[in-house]
Amino acid sequence: MKSPVLPQPSQQARESLRERKKRMTREAIFAAARALFNERGFDEVTVAQIADSANISVKTLFTYIGSKEELLFSGRPTVLDGIVAAVRNRKLAQTPLVAAAQALLAAVDDKAPDGNLDAFQRMAGSGPAARSRLRALWDETEDALTEALAAHKDGPRELAARRLTAAQIMVLVRTVTSAEVGDLIAKSADTEQERKEALKDWIRDAAGHLARGLQAAGR
Numbered sequence: 001m002k003s004p005v006l007p008q009p010s011q012q013a014r015e016s017l018r019e020r021k022k023r024m025t026r027e028a029i030f031a032a033a034r035a036l037f038n039e040r041g042f043d044e045v046t047v048a049q050i051a052d053s054a055n056i057s058v059k060t061l062f063t064y065i066g067s068k069e070e071l072l073f074s075g076r077p078t079v080l081d082g083i084v085a086a087v088r089n090r091k092l093a094q095t096p097l098v099a100a101a102q103a104l105l106a107a108v109d110d111k112a113p114d115g116n117l118d119a120f121q122r123m124a125g126s127g128p129a130a131r132s133r134l135r136a137l138w139d140e141t142e143d144a145l146t147e148a149l150a151a152h153k154d155g156p157r158e159l160a161a162r163r164l165t166a167a168q169i170m171v172l173v174r175t176v177t178s179a180e181v182g183d184l185i186a187k188s189a190d191t192e193q194e195r196k197e198a199l200k201d202w203i204r205d206a207a208g209h210l211a212r213g214l215q216a217a218g219r
Contacts, residue, residue, distance in 0.1 A: 028054040033071035043127035072133040079120045080141045088148035100169045101207035124177040
């Protein structure tokens with residue numbers, strides 16, 4: 001007689017009490033930082049305020065991070081991660097640029113703070129440190145897109161083409177958070193919903209220009 005197959009415990013069930021407390025504290029730190037950065041801007045928030053909001057001491061906070069900058073765009077998947085995932089998991093007939101544009105469009109309406117494009121834009125514009133960190137993330141995201149696009153048998157020519165495609169996608173992604181686009185959207189509508197629709201229209205138009213070629217976009 002065969003022994004009954006017992007269900008395997010989940011990863012969370014296998015966590016020790018100490019590990020669970022550490023994970024929850026880390027999540028609380030990043031959640032507190034995101035909320036404060038969105039409300040006041042990165043430069044206006046102190047480490048002490050983040051620690052207080054997370055109900056821990058500053059000393060404890062620095063056992064989880066090395067600097068305040070590490071709390072920018074970290075802790076959970078962001079809009080950028082969503083774009084990479086959309087490109088990696090795109091439908092068979094869908095181009096990478098269209099997959100990325102659709103991920104941006106979905107992010108406009110996303111209710112979750114981590115996946116919401118407006119929250120991401122406000123974070124990006126919250127100060128010089130945020131812009132500096134974001135520039136590093138652009139490079140990391142382009143690398144991730146290139147990897148997501150690469151096929152097993154790609155040679156040097158194919159890999160170079162994948163990099164060009166990834167760079168094209170990043171033109172769209174980077175421009176969405178630019179001051180020029182932000183100013184355009186802010187002045188194009190009066191209500192939040194109208195601004196959302198205006199941003200969606202801009203994303204669609206910009207993706208169309210890129211799909212036709214950068215030369216067409218400059219006419």
